[in-house]
Amino acid sequence: MKKSEIEAMNKSFGILRERKARIIDDERTIQLQKRVKGIREYSIKNMDVLVEKAVKNLEKNGVEVILAEKSENALDAVYSIVKDESMIAKSKSNTAGEIGLSEFLEDKGVQVVETDLGDRIVQLDPDSKPSHPIGPASHLRMDDIAKIISNEFNIDIKPDPRVILDIIKEDVLLKLIKCNIGITGANSVAADDGSVLTVHNEGNISLVSMLDIHIIIVGIDKLVETIEDAVSVVKLETIFASGKTVPAYMNVISSPSKTADIEQIILNNMYGPRRVVVILLNNGRMQAIKEGGECLLCIDCGSCIVTCPIYNEIGNEFGYKRYFGGRGVVLSSFIEGNESCFDSGLFTCTLCGLCTDKCPVGIKTNNLIKNLRNDSVDLNIIIDEHKSIKDRIKKDGSPFKQ
Numbered sequence: 001m002k003k004s005e006i007e008a009m010n011k012s013f014g015i016l017r018e019r020k021a022r023i024i025d026d027e028r029t030i031q032l033q034k035r036v037k038g039i040r041e042y043s044i045k046n047m048d049v050l051v052e053k054a055v056k057n058l059e060k061n062g063v064e065v066i067l068a069e070k071s072e073n074a075l076d077a078v079y080s081i082v083k084d085e086s087m088i089a090k091s092k093s094n095t096a097g098e099i100g101l102s103e104f105l106e107d108k109g110v111q112v113v114e115t116d117l118g119d120r121i122v123q124l125d126p127d128s129k130p131s132h133p134i135g136p137a138s139h140l141r142m143d144d145i146a147k148i149i150s151n152e153f154n155i156d157i158k159p160d161p162r163v164i165l166d167i168i169k170e171d172v173l174l175k176l177i178k179c180n181i182g183i184t185g186a187n188s189v190a191a192d193d194g195s196v197l198t199v200h201n202e203g204n205i206s207l208v209s210m211l212d213i214h215i216i217i218v219g220i221d222k223l224v225e226t227i228e229d230a231v232s233v234v235k236l237e238t239i240f241a242s243g244k245t246v247p248a249y250m251n252v253i254s255s256p257s258k259t260a261d262i263e264q265i266i267l268n269n270m271y272g273p274r275r276v277v278v279i280l281l282n283n284g285r286m287q288a289i290k291e292g293g294e295c296l297l298c299i300d301c302g303s304c305i306v307t308c309p310i311y312n313e314i315g316n317e318f319g320y321k322r323y324f325g326g327r328g329v330v331l332s333s334f335i336e337g338n339e340s341c342f343d344s345g346l347f348t349c350t351l352c353g354l355c356t357d358k359c360p361v362g363i364k365t366n367n368l369i370k371n372l373r374n375d376s377v378d379l380n381i382i383i384d385e386h387k388s389i390k391d392r393i394k395k396d397g398s399p400f401k402q
């Protein structure tokens with residue numbers, strides 16, 4: 001990331017830290033943290049059962065479910081639904097980022113319209129990548145954003161947030177009219193109820209999920225038992241991600257749109273979607289669970305990266321795709337293996353443990369990274385300089401050049 005982007009990101013993270021500091025020590029937050037940690041631990045221990053229940057209960061509610069083992073299976077599943085479209089609408093989704101959905105669809109000739117303001121700004125900037133799971137444009141200054149928008153729309157706009165918002169809103173709304181299919185992620189999935197919970201502040205997920213077909217892409221790690229559990233998880237996520245106690249919107253989606261207003265006859269496709277399709281993605285998560293599953297306790301609040309001294313210094317070069325910082329490094333080892341984990345910054349972490357201190361569910365990322373480093377050394381996937389030192393010790397009994 002450029003120096004100006006790091007500065008803008010640090011400014012944005014500073015505001016976030018201040019906002020959060022006002023509520024994270026509140027007794028209700030502390031109690032919620034305990035409850036959510038228990039919910040997430042239960043999910044990890046009972047994942048097989050939850051997957052089975054989620055499939056059964058979502059289908060019972062009229063939702064189509066596809067179990068995707070790997071990224072390519074999820075991509076194929078999406079493409080089989082969207083292949084006749086020229087444009088689809090999308091909301092923020094880390095899982096979609098994980099499988100490279102937008103790039104895949106654009107390569108196939110399907111235009112993807114990001115509807116989240118931050119994501120849309122990043123999408124319009126060819127030099128930019130998201131920098132925070134909830135605030136993807138945290139690294140861009142208002143001046144830079146105004147230039148991006150001016151270039152895109154061939155106008156000269158002032159660095160005014162309201163002007164920027166209005167231009168993007170108008171453009172996205174015009175494009176939404178042409179879309180039949182909306183793709184979103186999910187913040188939590190209640191297996192017992194067969195319901196998906198999404199959280200947003202802009203109202204964009206409501207628009208995207210009301211199109212004719214709604215596709216939801218979600219990792220199996222987002223499964224919990226009940227709607228009550230799902231609400232607890234997203235409430236804690238909101239507190240630690242934004243410093244607010246509740247988001248503007250929580251949408252519970254349990255079936256396609258339907259009505260029974262005429263003689264109790266069930267008719268689908270009233271105002272909302274005709275089809276709701278949930279793609280449940282494994283992509284290494286079951287393997288992560290076999291190895292303890294600690295990194296899957298994550299609720300995606302991004303609290304770790306706001307604190308991480310390395311992330312604050314180098315930004316999104318540290319991490320894996322939309323999983324930023326040390327936790328992304330750990331997750332990459334299960335999704336793509338040790339080489340990818342090394343490339344994501346396995347040896348960039350200082351093992352300081354600040355992310356662990358600030359994690360609302362107590363993931364010990366520094367310990368997980370330490371263990372992965374041991375594995376990496378065993379596989380000889382190490383930094384060249386470390387390799388030279390190792391070779392010198394073996395050869396001359398000293399790390400120093402003779």
Ligand code: SF4
Pocket residue numbers: 304307308309310311325326327348349350351352353354355356365366
């Ligand atoms: S332990 Fe590593 S990932 Fe965690 S805050 Fe420190 S440098 Fe960042």
